[in-house]
Amino acid sequence: MKFEAIAVENIPLIHPGDDLPSIICMNMELQDRDIVIVASTVVAKSEGEVFRLEDITPEEMALEIAARSEKDARFIQAVLSRSREVLIEKPFMLVTTLEGHTCVNAGIDESNIEDGFLLYPPKNPDVSASRLGKELERLSGKKLSVIVTDTNGRAFKIGQTGAAIGIYKIKPVKRWIGEKDLFGKILEITEEAVADELAGAANLLMGEGAGGIPAVVIRGLDNYCEEDISIKEIYRPEEQDIIKKGLRCLQKKS
């Protein structure tokens, strides 16, 4: 049992309107059941999610947070425009996005784009993954899964890992409910977050700096799935999220 992770090389700098599926197909011969993993930065660029900092007018909440945290109020406004809750204000802004993803700065990026511009994440990463996946399937004639990924920090540890923010034809979580362990005991609910593990695996080739590889194919696993699925099933239901309750508790204190 094995799998390969293959970098899709020679992808040029992507601009709004670029045909990302064609560019990927020109640089990689896809096979049935390949999992095509694409960095959200290039998806967002191709979708034109680029905004000028100077066009953003900070509103009251952004100005208040800026005063407390000494950050650029326009950047904070951008983050708030894509968020439904602020969990931590400083030293970094941890938010839950409109899409339900909890991450720093709502995934808005000041790097890997010209000065004075901000790159927002794709508005609906599942839709982006689906659009990309359908076109890749049409161009290649193969059954494909797609994962759109970002890099995120995590609780209790330093460092970032690749994380899935949008999916197409792959279950985000593999469930081992009711299967037996090595001793014949029925396993309690075990849920393996395969979409995030795949995102992390791809990130080992993607790199964060100038050597960036924005797309990776993972080949040899059997995760292809015809169902209509959303990455949102991976987000912990609010009422079960003790860590969010802890962060709100802290905010009330301060």
Added chain:
Amino acid sequence: MKFEAIAVENIPLIHPGDDLPSIICMNMELQDRDIVIVASTVVAKSEGEVFRLEDITPEEMALEIAARSEKDARFIQAVLSRSREVLIEKPFMLVTTLEGHTCVNAGIDESNIEDGFLLYPPKNPDVSASRLGKELERLSGKKLSVIVTDTNGRAFKIGQTGAAIGIYKIKPVKRWIGEKDLFGKILEITEEAVADELAGAANLLMGEGAGGIPAVVIRGLDNYCEEDISIKEIYRPEEQDIIKKGLRCLQKKS
């Protein structure tokens, strides 16, 4: 640029005292710069970290927590014996272990072992990784890295992913400080948690249930490193850990 992940197959059920390095070498021809990823369950079993539930005498704190959470006080005692702090008591026990790792039940496992027994994680996973790595290098004559892994849940999302708990000859975090991004801008500190991404990649082949593959080799990446390193550098320093502060805030309230 690519890498392969290869399952080490035919590893038998492991018992205390088993020669795990030899068993691995008998089932896999290792190459220079291979990263050998081994599930903590088999490392712990070979190290004899198996204890009978009935031999555990719960002390006061365990009895108190058991009363509040309706769990087996002996199991709680086991968890406390390996923990330095309890962050959440119920519905699951989230602790920081003596080794600094924050996880559920201090990594103590009731599954994948006979009834009435508990499998503890390796006492010092870095030492286990080092011992395993040196012996694998001696047997194979190759330069090797080793990662000992567990599966852990994470904040804000459901599901578990592979996570590194012990390492040998591989940096847990790859730093991209001061490198330039695609536009020549100097990147702020970017730290890629490669040890955890590798653990997640390996877990895609390891599986949670009866099909368990306890060891995976990742081949083709350049992460080999001669330095003396510990996984502990991946744990967020306490004074910077806002999420822990949030959980303590919640505990004070209740």
